[in-house]
Amino acid sequence: MEEATNELEKRLKKSVSCQMVADVPLGAFLSGGIDSATVVSLMQSLSETPVQTFTIGFEEEGYDESKAAQAIAAHLGTRHTSLAVSEKEAKEVIPQLPSLFGEPFADSSQIPTYLVSRMTREQVTVSLSGDGGDELFDGYRSYVSEERIWNKMRRIPYGLRLLAGGAGYALLGGEGKRRTLTDQLLLLQAATPLDLPYIEQTREDLLAGSLALSQKMPVRRKALSSLPVGYLSGKELSGAARENRLLDLLMYHPDDILVKVDRCAMAVSLESRVPFLDRDVVEFALRLPDRYLREGETGKKVLRQVLTRHVPKELMDRPKKGFSVPIEKWLRKGRLKNWAQELLLSGRIGIEGYLDERQVGRMWEEFTKDRIWRPQIWYVLMLEAWLQECGKGGA
Structure with missing residues (x-):
């Protein structure tokens, strides 16, 4: 573990150092989470002056990470700026979103992302972010639940799942109906191969129902067929979480996270840089065994080890919130x-x-x-x- 931690810190530090090269004012987004805290801590270790950091919070209880970010900033000695987003400010931003994105983009964290970008641009021209850490180092809570689902379904012999068709999905009864769309699709995929026609129809109905697609929609089938098909189909896997991390890295991250950050930043002439997506960091992360990524239900094991060299553990021992919006x-x-x-x-x-x-x-x-x-x-x-x-x- 020590060797992996040393190697990851070395690669991340090199990436952060390269991303800090700029002839204009530089800063970083600091959310209070593991990823941005790691980036900022390495930035500060490489800087002779206080790094400028920026945080968005919310007035609603349970959504505000600004106090945690403030504590981390104080420990590292950064020059910190924070903004609490109100419902009024959100309402003022929403009419700008369609033209800002140029498409019906619907990740609600686009609202605070735009606001923190606008605030950041008032002081700096380039900002580093911690995006990519969740996908690379097993950070999403959904990976745990998906692994549980897969482990439950894999107890049924594969041949029996094949013969039973969609019955494997039905074994969970009402439990499946209460799950997210992603979990329901995973249940369906784990139950039986998706190349069977009736299973593909079940998948289409599930997607169409969840997304409220009209039967009259001329591109309905084309829209559904463009979604990823059965990466569990026809084969056994060592772990669903690893497959889903890769899928997120290839699809969710570039099509959601990076689109959101890039367009919100560029809308205010701010350049956003992402140290975690450095090739050397990505290649190293993808080679790591699962035992370096997760301990029990807690992800980012090796990344946490890097961070605790710079930030006390007690400042980071909080439940993961993500960039959730009220x-x-x-x-x-x-x-x-x-x-x-x-x-x-x-x-x-x-x-x-x-x-x-x-x-x-x-x-x-x-x-x-x-x-x-x-x-x-x-x-x-x-x-x-x-x-x-x-x-x-x-x-």
Whole structure:
């Protein structure tokens, strides 16, 4: 473990050093998490002056990591700036999102990402971030649950799963219905090969239902077929988490995380750099055995070892929050609720032919009356906002 920690620190330090080369003011995003704290700690170790760091927080309890970031910044001696995002500020940003992204991009953390980029640009021109650490070092909580699902299904002999077809998925009954779309797809894939026609149809129905795709949507099948097909199909795996990390690194990270950070930063003329995606770091991380990545249900084992050389363990021993946004709370009341209802329920829906309006209406009703939150609500809102701003939905 010591050898792996030394090697990772050496490669990360080299990457950070290269990324710090700039003839303009330089800083870093600091969220209070493992990844950005590691980048900032290495930056400060390489700098003779205090590194400028920037954090976004929220007024809502349970979403604010700014205090943790402040504690890390104080320990490292950085020059720190923090901003608490209010519902009012979020509402002011949302109308800019369709033209800013140029597509119906719907990761709700786009709101604070834009705001922290704007704040950062007031003081620096280049900013380093900790993006990539979760995918490379087993950081997402979902990897644990996905591994559990796979371990449960793999107890059923593969031949029996093949003969049983979709029955393997049904073995979990109502439990499967309560899971996320990703987990439900993993259950289906673990149950039986996806190249069987009826399983492919089940997969399509599951995706279409979750995303509220209209039967009238002309590109419905094409849209679904573009999604990744059965990377568990037809073979046994040593671990679902490793496969999902790779899938996230190849798809989710470039198509969501990097798009979000790059467009929010470039919208305010800020250059964002990502030390974790240095080739030497990525190659090393992908070669690491699982025992260096996870201990029990805690990921980033070797990365934590690097960080504890610079930041006391007690400052980092907190449950992982991620860059979560209180979008659910914002949409329940006030300005954002009124904005959402106007988009979805005023009769100006620009998504006719794309989504099933009745199903969209049910989602919104379940949310407002029964407090059942579905991330798809934000997806629909961003699609509609984009169509009205840039597409066929209106001026």
